[in-house]
Amino acid sequence: MNVLSFVPLGFDGELVSVEVDLRHGLPGTEIVGLPGAAVREARERIRVALANSGFVYPPLKILVNLSPADVPKFGAGFDLAIAVALLCRSGQIPSVIEGTTLAIGELLLDGRVRPARGVLSAVAVAYRSGITHFTVAREGFREAQSFGKGRIAAISHLRDLRHAFLGAPAKQEISDEHGIETVCVELSSVKHKSVASAATDIAPNYREMRGRPVLKRACEIAAAGRHNLLLSGPPGCGKTMAAERLFGLCPDLSHEQAVEVARIYSTAGLFQQEIRDSRRPPVRAPHHTASSEGMIGGGRYLAPGELSLAHNGILILDEAPEFRRSVLQGLRE
Structure with missing residues (x-):
């Protein structure tokens, strides 16, 4: 499964491919592809967030590549995409999703997921590129839903990734043993109605x-x-x-x-x-x-x-x- 993130640059922004390579060697994490300060700091946020969410941060030499490499990457919205790519690459979250998914969100140290800037633009650009599965923070669900197309998995915590990537049924809310909810909604058939504004x-x-x-x-x-x-x-x-x-x-x-x-x-x-x-x-x-x-x-x-x-x-x-x-x-x- 390919994982994409998004950088809100200009009106359309730019989709960013997140690749993770794991190799034996001195443990460490390197992020390449013109990362800004907030993106480089994601290494420590992801390390602690995974540990506090019941996952294992691989004790290997980790290389994270953000492509295209000539586009500046800024903001904390890459946290979730890097975490998803790392967990998929290490086999910690099984997935029934074929092709590519878009993940955008910021991680807190306890594993909670916060919304990032540009969610609606990210969904719109990704859908035009043929991507129909999106993973966002629960607080950013309404923003992603505004586009009205695709399948959106809204998560509150990293633990919810297991549900989101196991192909949860559409329009269903799932509560795990921690009381954390995952929302997976199929939006391709949503009809837009004119909203009467006061x-x-x-x-x-x-x-x-x-x-x-x-x-x-x-x-x-x-x-x-x-x-x-x-x-x-x-x-x-x-x-x-x-x-x-x-x-x-x-x-x-x-x-x-x-x-x-x-x-x-x-x-x-x-x-x-x-x-x-x-x-x-x-x-x-x-x-x-x-x-x-x-x-x-x-x-x-x-x-x-x-x-x-x-x-x-x-x-x-x-x-x-x-x-x-x-x-x-x-x-x-």
Whole structure:
């Protein structure tokens, strides 16, 4: 069985193949393939987590290769994939899964599994590559489920791997002797329904504005045609108030658009239950001191900026002339 993990680099990210080689020699573990500090530290986390979960850390010379080797690997999301690959290679967890599985999650020293950044993007990219089995942390199950396809094993502890890799029946919850649950759900037949959001009822709307019929009409046209809108006038004339109420005029997102938005927030580490359940467009209103990286995206490890986080939604630039010239130029281009 091949084991993959994921690095949230850019919008799509990159699938990473996790290979483990065991050889006789001086015991030790080496991780290669441009690992970051958090990935290199996984050696000690995995060693202790396996021991505290009833597994045996092989007293051998262990080499872990993360491929492609030219892509920087960062974050603690590789912990679970390395642990799964190590246990499969040493024969400690039998598996009925054929082909490739994706595993993403962070390990605590007691063996518990925490969610990692970019779960939804990882599932989407892996499914497009023909992978249908995913192993994630239980807390990240709803995020992985948002994609709606594939078979997801959500585990709370490393002990649950025995259940997850023995082909547990779909839509069944299993409790072992430690009271820890494993959830395996077949999602290929899940039908997506439009989720009615109460956001429109509690969000600011134009019923709260008195007068300004021309301004309201301009906002209606901008929202209906998804046009850019420039509001100019003296302080206190209602520019910010009108811009904040554009949200109530925008229609709900389609399922495809909602998944795109959720993937961006997942990659940025901002995924929340409200984002998954809501079909309402996102609204972002960054401060005028925001940097070019914060607005456009980028950085040492490519991350979405405010422009990407407002995808399919509304980006409000209050006091636009106060933004840095490089930011405005980047938005214009």
